[in-house]
Every structure is written in structure tokens, then in C-alpha cells.
Amino acid sequence: MPPRSPLPQRHGLDAAWLRTSDNDPDARPPWATMRDFLVGRLPAHVPVDQMLAAGEFVDQAGRPWTGEEPYRPNAFVWFHRPLVPEPVVPFPVEVLHADERLVVVDKPHFLATTPRGTHVTETVLVRLRDALGLPDLAPAHRLDRLTAGVLVLTTHREHRAAYAGVFQSRAMLKTYEALAPFDPTLEFPRRVASRIEKRRGRLQAEAVDGEPNAKTLIELAESRGRYARYRLTPATGKTHQLRVHLAALGLPILGDPLYPTVLDVDPGDFSTPLQLIARRLSFTDPIDHTPREFTSRFTLNWPEASQ
Numbered sequence: 001m002p003p004r005s006p007l008p009q010r011h012g013l014d015a016a017w018l019r020t021s022d023n024d025p026d027a028r029p030p031w032a033t034m035r036d037f038l039v040g041r042l043p044a045h046v047p048v049d050q051m052l053a054a055g056e057f058v059d060q061a062g063r064p065w066t067g068e069e070p071y072r073p074n075a076f077v078w079f080h081r082p083l084v085p086e087p088v089v090p091f092p093v094e095v096l097h098a099d100e101r102l103v104v105v106d107k108p109h110f111l112a113t114t115p116r117g118t119h120v121t122e123t124v125l126v127r128l129r130d131a132l133g134l135p136d137l138a139p140a141h142r143l144d145r146l147t148a149g150v151l152v153l154t155t156h157r158e159h160r161a162a163y164a165g166v167f168q169s170r171a172m173l174k175t176y177e178a179l180a181p182f183d184p185t186l187e188f189p190r191r192v193a194s195r196i197e198k199r200r201g202r203l204q205a206e207a208v209d210g211e212p213n214a215k216t217l218i219e220l221a222e223s224r225g226r227y228a229r230y231r232l233t234p235a236t237g238k239t240h241q242l243r244v245h246l247a248a249l250g251l252p253i254l255g256d257p258l259y260p261t262v263l264d265v266d267p268g269d270f271s272t273p274l275q276l277i278a279r280r281l282s283f284t285d286p287i288d289h290t291p292r293e294f295t296s297r298f299t300l301n302w303p304e305a306s307q
Contacts (some may be wrong), residue, residue, distance in 0.1 A: 002076060006062035010080045011121060012129035018042075018077045035067030038077065046082060056080065086122045087268035093124055096150070096294055101287065102163070103128065103137065103153045104294045109273035112145040118267070124151060141167040144240065146257075149176070149278025149296040162286040167237075172283030175233050176242055177221065179275035179300045180251040182228035188220035192245045196238040204258055205240040207248060214238040216245045227254070227303055231279075242276065254303070275300050 007015035018041055021030075031037040038048045038057065048067075051057060055064035060076045091108035098104070105124060112119040115126060129137050140152045140163040152167075154160045166172050193212040198205035215235040222229050230251075232242050240259070246252060247259040254275040257263040265272075277300060282293040 003060060005078055006058055006060060007078050007080065009129065009135050011083070012126040012135075013080065013115065013120065015078045016081050017079075020071065020073050020075045020077075022073055029071045029073070031071045033067060033071055034065050034069045034075075034077070037071055038067065045084075051079065051082075081120075083121060084118075086118065086120065089122045090270060093127055094297070096297075098132075101155055101159045102140075102292075103132065103134070103155060105151050105153070106296050106298060107143055107148055107151040107278075108298075109146060109148045110270050113139050113142050113151060119145065125153070128153065140164050141237075143278055146255075146274040147176075147276045147278060148273070148298045150281045150294045151278070152281065152294070159287070166283050166286055170235070170237070172281060173233070174278065175231060175280045177277050177279045177300060178230050178232060178242065178246065179227055179254045179302060180230060180246050182223045182226055183250060186249060186251075188218060188230075190218055192216050192218060192249070194245070194248065196241060196244055198239045203262055205238070205244055207244060214241045214245070216242060218245070218249075224302060229300060273301070 002017050002019070005015045005017065009015075018038070020037060031040055035048065035052060038052075042048060052065065052067040057065040057067075057077050057079045059065060060078070065077060089108065089111045091111065093108065093111065094106040096104045096106055105128070107113065107124055112123045113125065115123050120126065125137065125139060129135055134155050136156045137153050138160055140154055140160070143149060143151050152163065154163050193215045194207040195210040195212050196205050196214040197208050213236060217233040217235070219231040220228055221231045230246070234241055243253055243256055243259045247256070252259050255272045256274055257265045277296050277298050280293070280295050282291065284290070285292050
């Protein structure tokens with residue numbers, strides 16, 4: 001992990017950083033100057049020379065790099081990435097609870113939890129840091145961008161490890177609800193266990209042979225014609241676990257653009273939300289040991305044919 005950034009947040013975003021490689025006395029430096037290093041490491045759309053001229057790259061002490069310095073091993077370079085336009089997610093983030101340690105929200109569909117890839121400013125974290133004036137706000141866990149529901153964030157650094165530990169150790173109860181096809185030949189409740197892996201560069205996670213690392217209790221809550229509402233209680237937290245498990249039963253979640261088939265969806269199309277909600281979350285507070293329970297207010301959208 002890098003040391004604390006010498007740059008303040010900008011628009012609710014932490015500064016990015018790069019570190020030059022360790023010094024090998026027997027090796028020739030791969031770049032002649034620090035400018036060469038930045039040009040070689042950053043994407044072509046980053047205006048390196050313009051940012052150097054404006055003093056926007058700084059070292060660990062906050063001193064601007066000119067770019068003319070000889071390449072220096074074991075050096076940090078801090079900067080704010082230029083922002084690119086993003087489709088605005090037209091749904092608000094509702095705060096369900098807030099206190100001196102926690103902010104709990106009802107995350108809408110299509111809004112990412114934290115900045116990643118092409119989703120930067122349109123994320124829960126960036127929106128709330130600005131709106132609430134909490135620069136240290138950080139998620140205690142994650143929800144997929146397409147999943148709506150209860151999301152817990154910590155307000156200050158000193159609380160982060162305690163609450164993150166609750167989720168990492170699975171010392172909480174989290175239940176989801178989903179709409180998917182109804183198959184009267186399948187018996188519920190049922191426990192599904194499989195090994196799920198997600199390879200770098202692939203959109204889908206997949207079930208593979210091997211020791212199970214993903215376990216889900218699936219219960220039938222109600223059925224309406226060809227569709228049903230399922231209650232999902234994961235015992236593990238693998239990427240896309242619930243979507244993979246339901247799809248493997250022949251019950252893909254309504255509105256899913258990845259399972260069982262990857263669909264080409266316009267990033268600005270918010271018309272078909274994934275019918276998956278993190279409905280309820282409960283745990284014992286790791287600091288004051290009080291019970292905590294939060295419930296999402298989102299509703300699932302049944303197909304008209306099922307009404």
C-alpha cells in the first residue's frame with residue numbers, strides 16, 4: 001500500500017499514484033527521465049506534458065515533478081486523473097441510516113459502489129463524499145453495479161477495519177431477493193454449492209470443477225404464473241455468485257445482461273434493471289456490540305404477464 005497522499009481529494013476522488021520500480025544496480029534504467037516514465041506508463045489520452053507544465057504531478061512531499069529529472073527508482077508520483085464524461089445515472093442514493101461511524105444507503109441499480117474502469121464520478125462513494133462532506137467515507141463491502149439495495153459505508157478511517165472485518169469474516173446475515181422464471185419441477189428450499197472463478201478480461205464468472213467456494217441457500221418466496229420471487233442467502237461472497245447460481249438452475253434473473261448470455265447494452269440505457277435487491281442486512285456492531293439491521297425499500301418489477 002502507498003503512503004498517505006500529499007494531494008487532497010478532488011470532486012470526491014482520491015489522487016492516483018504510480019511508483020517507479022526498485023533499483024537494480026546491474027540494470028540500465030528503462031526510462032531516461034521521469035517524463036519518459038509517465039509517458040510510458042499512462043494511457044495515451046492523459047496529457048502528460050500539459051499536466052507537468054501545470055505542476056499536476058507531485059512527489060511524496062507534494063513537490064511538483066518537472067519531468068526533466070533523471071528517472072528515479074522507488075519514487076512515488078501522485079496526480080489526479082483527467083475525468084472523462086460519463087452517462088449520468090438518473091437515480092438518487094437514499095440514506096437509510098447515518099451516525100458517527102456508519103452511513104447506510106439504499107444503492108440504486110446501475111450505480112457502481114466505488115470508482116472503477118469507466119465508472120468514476122457516477123458512483124455511490126464519490127456522490128456521497130461530496131454530498132455529505134465526508135472525505136474519509138469508504139464502503140465496508142461491495143454491491144455489484146447492477147444490484148440495488150443495502151450498502152454500508154464507514155465515515156472515518158479509524159472505524160474502517162472493524163466493520164470491514166464483519167463482512168470479510170461473514171459475521172453478518174445478508175439476504176437478497178430476485179425475480180426469475182418459475183420451474184415447478186424444482187424443489188425449494190435448496191442449497192447450491194459450486195466453485196466460481198472469474199478470469200481477468202472476462203465479463204462472466206463461471207462455475208468450474210473443484211472444491212466449492214460459493215454457497216447459496218435459495219428459497220421460493222412466491223410464484224406468479226411463469227415467474228417467481230426467490231429469497232437468496234449467500235454463505236460466501238464470490239463475484240456474481242447469486243446470478244451464476246440461479247442461471248445454473250435454468251432460472252436467470254430478469255434483466256441480467258450477463259447470464260446466461262452476454263448482451264450488448266448501451267451504457268446510457270437504464271430501462272431494464274437487474275431484478276436483484278440486497279434486501280436485508282443484519283450484524284452485531286463490532287464496536288458497541290449493539291444489533292444492527294437495515295432493510296432496502298426498493299421493489300421488484302414483476303413482468304406484466306405475471307400480474
